[in-house]
Every structure is written in C-alpha cells, then in structure tokens.
Amino acid sequence: MKDTIIKTITKSAAAVLLGMTILLVLGRIFSPKYINENRDGNITAEFYGEDTPLDAVFFGSSTVYNAISPDVLWDRYGFASYTRANASQTLWQSYYLMRDTVRYNRPKLITLDVSFMKYGADFAEEAANRKTIDGMRFSADKLGCAKASMWEDESLSSYIFPIFRFHSRWDELTEDDLRFAFRRPKVTYEGFIMEFGRTDEPEEFGKLKPGDRLFPEKAEEYLVKIMDYCRDEDIPLLLMKTPTYINTWFPEYDKRLEEMAKGYEGCDYINFDRAAEEIGLDRREDYVDGHSHLNVDGARKFSVCFGRYIKDRYDLPDHRGDDRYSGVWNDRYTRYCMDIEKGKAALK
Amino acid sequence: MSFVSVPFAVFVISAVLLYYLVPVRYRYLVLLAFSLFFYYLACGKYIIYIIITSAITYLSSMAMERVKDRSARIFDREKKKEAKKWLKKRLKVIMVICLCLNFGILAILKYSDFLFANINRIRVGYFGSTDMWGFEKLVLPLGISFYTFQSMGYIIDLFYRRYDAEKNPLKLTLFVTFFPQIVQGPISRFRDISPTLFNGNRFDEDNIRRGLCLIIFGVAKKLIIADRLSVFITNTAAFYKDLNGTYMLIMVFLYSMQLYADFSGGINITIGTARLFGVDVTENFVRPFFSKSVSEYWSRWHITLGTWFRDYIFYPISISKKLMSFGKKISGISDFLGKRTSLYTATLVVWAATGLWHGPEWRYVLWGLLNGIIMCVSAEMTPLYDRLNRMAGWKKGGFLHRAFAVIRTFVIMSLLRVFDLSFEGIRMALSIYKRILLKQGPVSLERISSLGLSTQDMVVALIGIGLLFAVSLLERKKSIYDRLMERTAAFRWVFCTVVLTMILIFGSYGIGYDSADFIYMQF
Incomplete structure (x- = not known):
C-alpha cells in the first residue's frame, strides 16, 4: 500500500513536472521576442540582468522610456539608474513593478511619471499589458499586476503560461523565435528606447474632456499605495511629469498631486512641462509622435536637466571612479553613443 | 465553467x-x-x-x-x-x-x-x-x-x-x-x-490513467477540430444568401465533423472525468460515421438518448393495446398498412419527440420526422437495394457495398443536419437545399478564409479529421486506450506529451479565437 502511494505520488509529480516544462518551454518559443520591432517589450525582462546596485529607478509610461537615458545620467553625473517604464504603463503596473524592483535591486530614489494618472479602471490595452507583465519574473507581484491590469477577455493563467495566449502564433513563427527563446540580446539602453523621428506640428492627441479634471479613483488608489510603499520602504519618491508638447494636462492635476505629495514625508512633485524652455526643448526638433514623446535629442537635453535636479536634491553618489561601476557603465555609454550615430546615419 | x-x-x-x-x-x-x-x-x-x-x-x-x-x-x-x-x-x-x-x-x-x-x-x-x-x-x-x-x-x-x-x-x-x-x-x-x-x-491508477487519456482525446477533438471549424460554419450559415451551393456543401460536411468532434469530445471529457472518480458512465458514441444505414447511425450516435426513446416511448407505444387494435382494423382495409401501423406510428412519434428534444422549433420536428421517414422508407426499400446490389455485381457485405452504404449514410445524415444550421427556420433549410441542388459554383480559398477558416486552419482541421478517422478505424477492434496500454510506459508518456503539445499549440482557445460552447449544451 505504502509502495503504491509512493509510486503514485512520484508518477503524479513527474507528470506535473513534465506538463509544467512543456508549458514553459512552449511559452518561451511562442512569446513575441520584440527584437527587431516593438523593442519596448523587452524593458521589463532586461532589468533582471542589471548587476550593479542602482541609485535611482524611473517608473512611468512610454514618455519616460523615451525621455530619461540612464547612460546620459551616468556620463554626466556618475550615478547608476534604470528606466522601468513601459508603453501605457498604468499606476497599478508601476506599483507592482516597483515592488518587484525593490526585491531585486533596492534603489536610493524612485521617480514616477504621473502622465497616466488620467487613466482609470476602464483603461486596458492587452498589447501593452503583455509587454509590461510578460517580462516579469513569476511572483505574487506579477500575479497582482496581471489581476489589476487584465481586461475582461484576458485570463490570469495566460500570464503564468504565455503559451495560452501566444499559441496562435504557430503559423507566424520565425527562426528568431527559436533562436531567442531562452536568451535574448539586450535591445534597450538600461530601459531607454531611442526615437529618431521628428514632429513639426502638435497633433490632436488624447484631448481631454472637461469632466476629466479629476483623477480616476483607481489611479489615485494606486498612487496612494505607491506613496505608502515608498514611505514604508524608506525610499524617497519623486512624482514627476515628463515634458510633452501637447495640451492634455490640466492645472487641477498639478494642484491635486502637490496636495497628495505634501501629505507624505520624502515625497515631492514636479511638472517638467513648466521647465521646457529652461531645459532647452525645441518643439520642432526634439519631439516625436505628435509631440507626445521626446526623440533622442530631446531625451539628452531632458536627461541632463533631470539628472542635475535629482542629483542635487537627493544627493546621489558619483561612481565614475569606482571600478565596480565604471567598466560596465562606460561600455554601456559607448554602445549608446554608437547606436545613436548609427540611427541618425540610417535616417539620412 | x-x-x-x-x-x-x-x-x-x-x-x-x-x-x-x-x-x-x-x-x-x-x-x-x-x-x-x-x-x-x-x-x-x-x-x-x-x-x-x-x-x-x-x-x-x-x-x-x-x-x-x-x-x-x-x-x-x-x-x-x-x-x-x-x-x-x-x-x-x-x-x-x-x-x-x-x-x-x-x-x-x-x-x-x-x-x-x-x-x-x-x-x-x-x-x-x-x-x-x-x-x-x-x-x-x-x-x-x-x-x-x-x-x-x-x-x-x-x-x-x-x-x-x-x-x-x-x-x-x-x-x-x-x-x-x-x-x-x-x-x-x-x-x-x-x-x-x-x-x-x-x-485505482488505471482509472486515473484511462480518465486522463479520455479527457486529453476529448479536449483535442473539441479544441483542434470542432472550435476551429465553428467560426466558418457560423459565418457560412449567416451569409448563406450570398454564397453558392458548393460553399453550402462544404459547410454541411464540415458541420457533421464539427458536431461529432464537439459532442463526442465532450462525452470523452465527461466519461474521462467520471472515470477519475472510478465512476462508469455509459458510452454515447460508437464510430457513427461507419454506419451503413440511418437506423444503424442512430444506434451509434447519442446512444443513450436513442435507447431512452426506444425503451420509454417506442416500445410502450408499439405494443400498446389501443394501437395494436387500431392496426388490426387497418388490416381489414390493407394488410400491408395494418402490419406496419404500430411500428411506423411509434417510429414517427419517437422521431418527432427526438426532434422536439433537440429544440422547440418546427425545423427540429421536421428534422426528426425526416429521420423517421427515411428509416421507414429504407426498411421498405431493402429488397430493392438488394436487387440493385446484385445488378451492380456488388457482393452483399463486400467492401464496395459497405463503402457505398457508409458514404450514403454519411451524406444523408450530413444533409439532414441542414436543419440544425437553419436558424431562420424551415425556409432557410429549403433555401440551402435549393442552393446545393441548383446553384453550384466555384469556391475560393480567400472567400473561405474571409468566412473564418484560413488555409492554415483548414490544413490543421483536415489533418485533425484525418486522425479522427484513423483512430476510428483502429478502434474497430480495440480501443485506442487499450492499444496504448499494450505499449511501453515510455511510449505512452511520449504519446500523451505529443497530443498535449498539439492541443496547446493548435487548439482554438484564448484571445483571437471565438471558442464555442459545446453544441449539445443548448439542447
């Protein structure tokens, strides 16, 4: 009897293990690789490869990953940072990614772009959800992030086993899907994504209705969670609005955020829209996507200004003379500069 | 759930x-x-x-x-x-x-x-x-x-x-x-x-093994074949007025396969799940598409419904004293009719009820009655069929004779299923039949694709149907499970792994697929 039980348990465990392995391996093969296009899909996962202790991590949406270059910050100020922002990253996704980040690499400063405070429970974009969440390592935070983000047709199981979502790609698999199934080349620049285009005239983009002057309940709820979390972890939090040249931000938003930040020690708010001139941003040269994002030139200008602001205010260390950092980060900066040259040359 | x-x-x-x-x-x-x-x-x-x-x-x-x-x-x-x-x-x-x-x-x-x-x-x-x-x-x-x-x-x-x-x-x-x-x-x-x-x-480990195998087969039938065909069939039926008879024929035959894969797949899951608890649930299908007549088909398809109607409606009616005495009275007028009164009355009542069981609509009643009528006519025509077989030189029970009977039954049963698809009622069914008979025309893969079955999906569905056919052939002598048990444990593990992987990859589920409920759930 005892033998039968042991045999049955062994067989069941083997079956479960085999099943899990199949699910995970297939998930790796069938998930989109985001290598040649939509590179922002790799931001979340690439973070786990970061092996230097970080001084600052920047959360937010695509406006952040196009605006703050950790490599420029290294070159100018010598602190180590990472951009952990994704396309349409909501407040709840930032919250869970923040928790996930602190578990692996606890920074001295967290900044959060508040552009997505405008979007509440009714905001859900499956493609953006997948890009943000699929790259997270399995944890309660990943599950929490998926649960908070899913729209009605999505299922939690597909975030645990991506094959449930991506099996339909069977007729579009390429060699790359096998080649990069288990190891992907680094395609972002410490979370920064380069944009080389230019926009001359502002577009009618995401224009807000007068009724939108209040933040949605879910966004405020998660902002409070983020502030509570940073306070409990004793990590200073800077709420910020990255500069865009489109009119989708009301003064009421600033007022509300200032009010909320005041209630928390170690929490500040700044709207960099107001400092566009001081930063030196040129609306004809430095923006893409209908002035909603910065291109590489705008990003360099903004990073320089932003870096100075946080370095002074939060006393971030300069590691340029530290061998543990300089070798890695100087190489990263070189790669960054070379790829900008290549990108610009390709445009010509 | x-x-x-x-x-x-x-x-x-x-x-x-x-x-x-x-x-x-x-x-x-x-x-x-x-x-x-x-x-x-x-x-x-x-x-x-x-x-x-x-x-x-x-x-x-x-x-x-x-x-x-x-x-x-x-x-x-x-x-x-x-x-x-x-x-x-x-x-x-x-x-x-x-x-x-x-x-x-x-x-x-x-x-x-x-x-x-x-x-x-x-x-x-x-x-x-x-x-x-x-x-x-x-x-x-x-x-x-x-x-x-x-x-x-x-x-x-x-x-x-x-x-x-x-x-x-x-x-x-x-x-x-x-x-x-x-x-x-x-x-x-x-x-x-x-x-x-x-x-x-x-x-009992065997119960668990057998149950899981049945569940895997059932899920494969449902997700790889039935749900893959579902969108095409729904769309083709919805746009039947814009399509020629060849599309209707494709729809009708694919619907037969979809219904079988869906229903028998669901029953596999049912029997398999019950088996996990050691509970024996009656089998509901025995390779119905190998039937040589409509009545044989109904003894192999949804067996438990057929036997329910046979035992609780057909027998009581056919041996009822009132109907017997009515038959005797009819015999006074026509011996031929008198002998058949109770049998055929019971048959038609059972089939009208079977139709109604499938749905409260006249199209289902007519579908049921047509099944009954075909069975009665077939019984009467048996001598004629035998004569035709002899004329054609086909040995009764020989391969050609059996193949013809099997294909004929499949075609008849598939064509009767037009009533299932005719959600607008009997007129729609008649219009589909008219198109099949009078409006044949060319078919394009692009049009089929626009109706919800891409060429790649069609290939997968046809391979799935081919495998289903092969498994049915194998099961004439021994169930696929018993055959599997004769092999080594390693072979069984590899086999199940392959089937599971095929389900995971080629199954129609999740976002991007309009996964359908089980068809028989609506009945």
Whole structure:
C-alpha cells in the first residue's frame, strides 16, 4: 500500500513536472521576442540582468522610456539608474513593478511619471499589458499586476503560461523565435528606447474632456499605495511629469498631486512641462509622435536637466571612479553613443 | 465553467483529491457537494429547478416503494390478485404525477415559448387578435433536458419494477446532478451508474490513467477540430444568401465533423472525468460515421438518448393495446398498412419527440420526422437495394457495398443536419437545399478564409479529421486506450506529451479565437 502511494505520488509529480516544462518551454518559443520591432517589450525582462546596485529607478509610461537615458545620467553625473517604464504603463503596473524592483535591486530614489494618472479602471490595452507583465519574473507581484491590469477577455493563467495566449502564433513563427527563446540580446539602453523621428506640428492627441479634471479613483488608489510603499520602504519618491508638447494636462492635476505629495514625508512633485524652455526643448526638433514623446535629442537635453535636479536634491553618489561601476557603465555609454550615430546615419 | 478551461481543471483536481482523501463511505458526498457547487456556479439561483426535480423524483420513488411494500404484505392468494391490480394502478398514478410535474417544468421552461408562438400565430391569423399570450422570457437551466430525462427514466423503471428505489435522498440527488454529465449527458440509467457512483471507489491508477487519456482525446477533438471549424460554419450559415451551393456543401460536411468532434469530445471529457472518480458512465458514441444505414447511425450516435426513446416511448407505444387494435382494423382495409401501423406510428412519434428534444422549433420536428421517414422508407426499400446490389455485381457485405452504404449514410445524415444550421427556420433549410441542388459554383480559398477558416486552419482541421478517422478505424477492434496500454510506459508518456503539445499549440482557445460552447449544451 505504502509502495503504491509512493509510486503514485512520484508518477503524479513527474507528470506535473513534465506538463509544467512543456508549458514553459512552449511559452518561451511562442512569446513575441520584440527584437527587431516593438523593442519596448523587452524593458521589463532586461532589468533582471542589471548587476550593479542602482541609485535611482524611473517608473512611468512610454514618455519616460523615451525621455530619461540612464547612460546620459551616468556620463554626466556618475550615478547608476534604470528606466522601468513601459508603453501605457498604468499606476497599478508601476506599483507592482516597483515592488518587484525593490526585491531585486533596492534603489536610493524612485521617480514616477504621473502622465497616466488620467487613466482609470476602464483603461486596458492587452498589447501593452503583455509587454509590461510578460517580462516579469513569476511572483505574487506579477500575479497582482496581471489581476489589476487584465481586461475582461484576458485570463490570469495566460500570464503564468504565455503559451495560452501566444499559441496562435504557430503559423507566424520565425527562426528568431527559436533562436531567442531562452536568451535574448539586450535591445534597450538600461530601459531607454531611442526615437529618431521628428514632429513639426502638435497633433490632436488624447484631448481631454472637461469632466476629466479629476483623477480616476483607481489611479489615485494606486498612487496612494505607491506613496505608502515608498514611505514604508524608506525610499524617497519623486512624482514627476515628463515634458510633452501637447495640451492634455490640466492645472487641477498639478494642484491635486502637490496636495497628495505634501501629505507624505520624502515625497515631492514636479511638472517638467513648466521647465521646457529652461531645459532647452525645441518643439520642432526634439519631439516625436505628435509631440507626445521626446526623440533622442530631446531625451539628452531632458536627461541632463533631470539628472542635475535629482542629483542635487537627493544627493546621489558619483561612481565614475569606482571600478565596480565604471567598466560596465562606460561600455554601456559607448554602445549608446554608437547606436545613436548609427540611427541618425540610417535616417539620412 | 467550461469543460475546457483552467478553472474546470482546478475544480476537477480539487474534487479528485478530496474524493480520495475522505473515507470510502462518504465519498459520494464529496461528489454531491462538488456537483451542486458546479451547478450553482453555472446557474446560480436556477439551481432550484434541479433540486425540485430531484425532490419530486425522490418523493415519487418513495411513494412507489411504500405502495409496493403495502402490496407485498398481502399473502392471501385471492386478495393478492386484486392487490396486484391495485398496485399497478397506484404505481401508474404516481408515475404519471411525477412525469407531469418534471416534464411540466421542462415544458414550461423549454417549450412554452414555442407553444405560445404557435397559438399566437393562429390567434392573429384567424381571429385577428392583437394581444400576445406568453410568459416573460424564461431562463433555461443547464442540462435540463438531460437530467429530466434521466430522472424520468428512473421513475419509469421503478414503475416496471426493474429495480428498487434508492432510499437515500442524497444519493438520488447525486444521480440527478452528477456534474460531469450535467452539461451534455449522456443520459445514464440508474442501474448502470449507481454501483460506481454511490459505493465510494478506491483509488485505482488505471482509472486515473484511462480518465486522463479520455479527457486529453476529448479536449483535442473539441479544441483542434470542432472550435476551429465553428467560426466558418457560423459565418457560412449567416451569409448563406450570398454564397453558392458548393460553399453550402462544404459547410454541411464540415458541420457533421464539427458536431461529432464537439459532442463526442465532450462525452470523452465527461466519461474521462467520471472515470477519475472510478465512476462508469455509459458510452454515447460508437464510430457513427461507419454506419451503413440511418437506423444503424442512430444506434451509434447519442446512444443513450436513442435507447431512452426506444425503451420509454417506442416500445410502450408499439405494443400498446389501443394501437395494436387500431392496426388490426387497418388490416381489414390493407394488410400491408395494418402490419406496419404500430411500428411506423411509434417510429414517427419517437422521431418527432427526438426532434422536439433537440429544440422547440418546427425545423427540429421536421428534422426528426425526416429521420423517421427515411428509416421507414429504407426498411421498405431493402429488397430493392438488394436487387440493385446484385445488378451492380456488388457482393452483399463486400467492401464496395459497405463503402457505398457508409458514404450514403454519411451524406444523408450530413444533409439532414441542414436543419440544425437553419436558424431562420424551415425556409432557410429549403433555401440551402435549393442552393446545393441548383446553384453550384466555384469556391475560393480567400472567400473561405474571409468566412473564418484560413488555409492554415483548414490544413490543421483536415489533418485533425484525418486522425479522427484513423483512430476510428483502429478502434474497430480495440480501443485506442487499450492499444496504448499494450505499449511501453515510455511510449505512452511520449504519446500523451505529443497530443498535449498539439492541443496547446493548435487548439482554438484564448484571445483571437471565438471558442464555442459545446453544441449539445443548448439542447
């Protein structure tokens, strides 16, 4: 009897293990690789490869990953940072990614772009959800992030086993899907994504209705969670609005955020829209996507200004003379500069 | 909760673990609790209907037992004769009350719309009425046709004293509500299922293996074939007016395959799930597309429904005294008709009822009657067929003869399924037939793709159908499971891994696929 039980348990465990392995391996093969296009899909996962202790991590949406270059910050100020922002990253996704980040690499400063405070429970974009969440390592935070983000047709199981979502790609698999199934080349620049285009005239983009002057309940709820979390972890939090040249931000938003930040020690708010001139941003040269994002030139200008602001205010260390950092980060900066040259040359 | 979903898998795993963890004598209680919970999750407050049906069935069965006990206590020979008559009469009264109540619930919930629609049509057409009779839209509880028929089969069997009534109300409720078979049957007989359902089965590895294999096969049929074809068939039926007869033919044949893959796949999952608990559920399919006649087809397709109608409607009608004497009267006019009166009347009644069972619409009634008529005509034409075979030089029972009969039956049954697809009613069915007969035309892969079946999907579906056919051929002598068990453990593991992988990759599920409910769930 005892033998039968042991045999049955062994067989069941083997079956479960085999099943899990199949699910995970297939998930790796069938998930989109985001290598040649939509590179922002790799931001979340690439973070786990970061092996230097970080001084600052920047959360937010695509406006952040196009605006703050950790490599420029290294070159100018010598602190180590990472951009952990994704396309349409909501407040709840930032919250869970923040928790996930602190578990692996606890920074001295967290900044959060508040552009997505405008979007509440009714905001859900499956493609953006997948890009943000699929790259997270399995944890309660990943599950929490998926649960908070899913729209009605999505299922939690597909975030645990991506094959449930991506099996339909069977007729579009390429060699790359096998080649990069288990190891992907680094395609972002410490979370920064380069944009080389230019926009001359502002577009009618995401224009807000007068009724939108209040933040949605879910966004405020998660902002409070983020502030509570940073306070409990004793990590200073800077709420910020990255500069865009489109009119989708009301003064009421600033007022509300200032009010909320005041209630928390170690929490500040700044709207960099107001400092566009001081930063030196040129609306004809430095923006893409209908002035909603910065291109590489705008990003360099903004990073320089932003870096100075946080370095002074939060006393971030300069590691340029530290061998543990300089070798890695100087190489990263070189790669960054070379790829900008290549990108610009390709445009010509 | 769909049978092919992660929550259902979690539900079943929890039930199996708990089932084998509690002492044997309480195991049926685990099944009952999970069955009621499953039904509650699916239907919410409408669980009340299945509980009412279980209660009526239980109370009636107990009343029948009491009457039988009273009659058994009479030993005087003279009085015994009278008691027998009294007993039969009493049992009949109880049975009729029970049938009226349970079928009444089914009739009100499922057929009242149909009834009132027809009455209103007459009232408006002939009497110029403007007010409409009818109930507010009623919700049809999950599996009502299946559990009502199953319960009534039990009561009728008690009337014929085929076995004793179940005295434990919880066990009887389990018989009515057993969750694997509540969605789409099969319609089990009490005598067949009760021993393994109630007695608490000990853990047996073979049951688990067999159950899992069946579930995997069922899921493969459902997700790789049935759901892949579903969108194309729904769209083709919806746009039938814009399409030529060749598309209609493709739709009709693919629908036959879809329905088979869907229904038999669902039954595989049902039998497999029950098997995990050691419960034996009756098989509902025996390679129906290898049938050589329509009547053989119906003895291989949805077997439990066919045998239910045969045992509880066909036999009682065909041997009823009134119909027999009516047949004799007809014999006075025509011997040919007289001999066939009771047989054919019973056949047509059964098939009209089978049609109605499938749905409260005239198209289903007509579909059922056509099945019955084809069977009657086939029986009469047998000598002619034999003569034609001899003329063609085909040996009766030879390969050519069998192949012709199999293909003919498949074509007839597929064409009859047009009524299933004709959601607008009989006119739509006639229009589809007209297109098939008179409006044949070219077919393009682009158009098929725009109707929901891309070339790649078509290739996968056709390979799936080919494999289904191959498995059916293999199963003529031995089940695929038994064949698998003859192989080494390594082979079995590899085989199951491959099938599971195929399901994961080629299954039609998740976002981007319009995964359909089981078709027979609607009946």
